[in-house]
Amino acid sequence: MLIDRGLETIGRYFILLGKVFSKPEKTSVYYKQTMRELVYLGVNSIGITAIISFFMGAAITLQTAYNTENPIYPAYLIGLGCRDSIILEFSSTIVALILAGKVGSNIASEIGTMRVTEQIDALEIMGVNSASYLILPKMIATLLFNPFLTLLSIIIGIFGGWFVGTQIVGVITSEQFIYGIQYAFIPYYITYSLIKTVVFAFLITSISAYQGYFVKGGSLEVGQASTKAVVYSSVYILMFNVILTQMLLT
Amino acid sequence: MITVKNLYKSFNGKEVLTDISVTFEPGKTNLIIGQSGSGKTVLLKSIVGLHEIDRGEIWFGDVPFNKLGFREKKEIRKQMGMLFQGSALFDSMTVEQNVRFPLDMFTNMTMKEKIKRVNFCLDRVNIHNANHLYPSELSGGMRKRVAIARAIALNPKYLMCDEPNSGLDPITANLIDALIKEITEEYSMTTIINTHDMNSVMEIGEKIIFISEGIKYWEGSKYEILNSTCEKLNDFVFANSLAKQLIRK
Ligand SMILES: Nc1ncnc2c1ncn2[C@@H]1O[C@H](COP(=O)(O)OP(=O)(O)O)[C@@H](O)[C@H]1O
Ligand SMILES: [Mg+2]
Numbered sequence: 001m002l003i004d005r006g007l008e009t010i011g012r013y014f015i016l017l018g019k020v021f022s023k024p025e026k027t028s029v030y031y032k033q034t035m036r037e038l039v040y041l042g043v044n045s046i047g048i049t050a051i052i053s054f055f056m057g058a059a060i061t062l063q064t065a066y067n068t069e070n071p072i073y074p075a076y077l078i079g080l081g082c083r084d085s086i087i088l089e090f091s092s093t094i095v096a097l098i099l100a101g102k103v104g105s106n107i108a109s110e111i112g113t114m115r116v117t118e119q120i121d122a123l124e125i126m127g128v129n130s131a132s133y134l135i136l137p138k139m140i141a142t143l144l145f146n147p148f149l150t151l152l153s154i155i156i157g158i159f160g161g162w163f164v165g166t167q168i169v170g171v172i173t174s175e176q177f178i179y180g181i182q183y184a185f186i187p188y189y190i191t192y193s194l195i196k197t198v199v200f201a202f203l204i205t206s207i208s209a210y211q212g213y214f215v216k217g218g219s220l221e222v223g224q225a226s227t228k229a230v231v232y233s234s235v236y237i238l239m240f241n242v243i244l245t246q247m248l249l250t
Numbered sequence: 251m252i253t254v255k256n257l258y259k260s261f262n263g264k265e266v267l268t269d270i271s272v273t274f275e276p277g278k279t280n281l282i283i284g285q286s287g288s289g290k291t292v293l294l295k296s297i298v299g300l301h302e303i304d305r306g307e308i309w310f311g312d313v314p315f316n317k318l319g320f321r322e323k324k325e326i327r328k329q330m331g332m333l334f335q336g337s338a339l340f341d342s343m344t345v346e347q348n349v350r351f352p353l354d355m356f357t358n359m360t361m362k363e364k365i366k367r368v369n370f371c372l373d374r375v376n377i378h379n380a381n382h383l384y385p386s387e388l389s390g391g392m393r394k395r396v397a398i399a400r401a402i403a404l405n406p407k408y409l410m411c412d413e414p415n416s417g418l419d420p421i422t423a424n425l426i427d428a429l430i431k432e433i434t435e436e437y438s439m440t441t442i443i444n445t446h447d448m449n450s451v452m453e454i455g456e457k458i459i460f461i462s463e464g465i466k467y468w469e470g471s472k473y474e475i476l477n478s479t480c481e482k483l484n485d486f487v488f489a490n491s492l493a494k495q496l497i498r499k
Binding site: 025026028029113114117118119121122124125126127128 | 295298300323324325327328330331332334335336338339340341351352354355356410
């Protein structure tokens with residue numbers, strides 16, 4: 001029974017993706033929609049990404065500093081630790097989780113509302129592929145924009161660590177911190193982080209769109225779909241985090 | 251002309267429509283009437299292909315619509331306009347963008363031509379100076395009219411209306427009914443209207459089918475409806491006690 005429903009869900013998810021990636025009817029309309037979503041889902045997420053990155057970078061630096069107070073650890077390790085935690089885990093995974101909350105609920109409630117108010121039926125009756133028209137622009141927008149958000153998050157996170165660690169609290173000198181963030185730098189970590197970001201963006205958009213697209217009922221159900229979108233996206237992000245780490249870092 | 255033959259539709263094993271056969275004629279307002287929950291919406295959505303049907307045939311003219319593939323269905327759909335119960339205007343778009351949407355999607359008209367067509371359609375439904383308003387800024391009656399304008403933007407051959415005057419006051423409801431009837435005659439469209447409103451039935455019911463619990467019990471015109479011997483229909487038509495007393499006399 002449970003397996004039946006699980007298989008049905010997976011089946012419907014992939015059928016929906018199939019519809020999303022079929023040939024768009026009119027490129028110019030899709031282009032406009034994508035531009036709109038870039039602003040709506042991407043640019044509007046810059047603020048939240050910047051704020052959480054700053055504070056997380058600061059917290060990571062302070063934690064690393066207090067955990068390595070023993071003089072056998074050189075002070076520049078604080079900068080190094082801050083850099084690697086941010087690049088490897090924080091700016092891809094944690095930012096993705098925050099975006100699952102913001103963007104995911106947004107997508108699910110927008111598409112869900114369109115479902116229960118028959119706007120999706122209205123598209124279908126006109127002969128528009130509603131799945132593609134509604135979901136593809138969001139998908140493209142997040143796949144293009146989220147890597148940029150991740151890079152921004154890395155920069156602001158490290159800056160936050162430097163600013164609070166050296167200028168405000170003073171757990172480390174600026175020279176040591178800067179030496180640390182340059183020490184034994186592995187550029188591949190950035191690639192790894194960006195690959196994760198792209199996969200997470202796909203998970204957030206597709207799972208949330210799925211939840212919205214198949215809503216039945218009214219505004220109560222739209223709210224529930226929106227919650228489910230966040231919960232499921234988050235769980236799958238963390239699951240794929242493990243899988244991708246195993247695949248990419250070994 | 252739209253022909254439905256022996257249509258069956260169920261959801262999760264529960265039969266909602268049973269053996270419906272009916273013909274809808276062009277240039278006429280065809281009404282599907284019945285109590286709330288009787289299956290009107292499901293019937294209309296099955297006809298246009300928004301619901302997969304279990305069994306039966308649906309013909310648009312001489313095209314077997316339910317047998318077509320997705321792409322061929324799309325061609326027929328461009329000839330359909332549909333007015334949904336809650337208007338279903340796109341709330342992220344203005345009135346003008348809503349009506350323009352089918353033109354953007356399916357024509358190669360220039361922007362100037364499109365705006366001209368949009369204004370023509372809005373004019374036809376008596377909406378003026380509202381091009382840049384959003385659906386949330388309109389009254390229920392205006393929303394219905396904008397939805398009609400959007401439905402007729404591509405000059406459809408078929409117009410489907412699901413409870414076009416639900417939630418409207420009686421006077422606005424009559425205006426919407428009259429508008430649909432006029433447009434139907436003007437463009438010789440095949441129009442199907444779902445309603446449970448007896449007022450509409452008496453105003454615009456040229457051809458009426460009555461369904462109850464998914465079964466078609468009666469068909470005829472508004473002139474015949476008051477003299478029918480179908481008990482279920484009479485219960486529906488004379489639902490209020492005053493009417494029942496009158497009919498008994
Ligand atoms: N998507 C659906 N899934 C399951 N049951 C449905 C669905 N849509 C409608 N029904 C059921 O079909 C019956 C007819 O509904 P409907 O056609 O909406 O009635 P109405 O005549 O008021 O338009 C109702 O019992 C309703 O619960
Ligand atoms: Mg209905």
